[in-house]
């Protein structure tokens with residue numbers, strides 16, 4: 460994973476940009492139809508502003524977070540910005556990562572989003588994908604010690620979390636204005652969080 464951190468970030472950026480319309484359509488149902496546009500703009504800026512040759516993983520993640528914070532906007536800009544900056548802090552100074560760093564990063568991401576958004580699991584946000592992903596990663600890693608299997612389990616749990624967001628009412632963010640009418644719709648933020656997890660999984664697989 461080490462010196463290829465920029466490659467991993469750019470895989471994430473590509474995945475988000477490719478899914479711009481999909482994410483925006485989801486946000487049209489329960490929000491203001493800007494999640495995909497916001498995220499694609501932010502990750503386009505990341506591709507342009509983050510230096511490709513910096514091997515310091517913490518710095519690359521921090522720069523990614525700062526760029527998202529200043530370019531995504533909406534609710535998700537500060538949330539993803541904080542998430543990437545906290546991830547950077549959690550692995551500060553490292554020039555390579557291993558399987559043990561995955562839960563450390565996910566924990567930092569979740570902690571950052573919770574701190575910033577004051578949400579908990581079950582409020583129809585990105586946390587409903589990320590918290591189950593961390594749990595499944597840890598469970599599978601303990602059982603099999605295979606990082607690829609653990610990442611697959613994490614992504615499957617994130618997808619299940621996205622499906623679960625259809626069944627619950629939003630109590631945070633713009634979608635909460637809809638109250639019970641938010642039920643039946645998939646959360647855009649949980650979906651983008653899952654796309655990011657899947658991009659990392661696919662990157663690790665090579």
Ligand SMILES: Nc1ncnc2c1ncn2[C@@H]1O[C@H](COP(=O)(O)OP(=O)(O)OP(=O)(O)O)[C@@H](O)[C@H]1O
Nearest residue numbers: 494533534535576578584585631632633647648649
């Ligand atoms: N307090 C929160 N904590 C965690 N996630 C949140 C919170 N509020 C919103 N979200 C996530 O952000 C996503 C919406 O992001 P988006 O970029 O569309 O922002 P927005 O709601 O349009 O922001 P604004 O209302 O400020 O314009 C939601 O689908 C949800 O997953």
Ligand SMILES: [Mg+2]
Nearest residue numbers: 490491493494
């Ligand atoms: Mg929106």
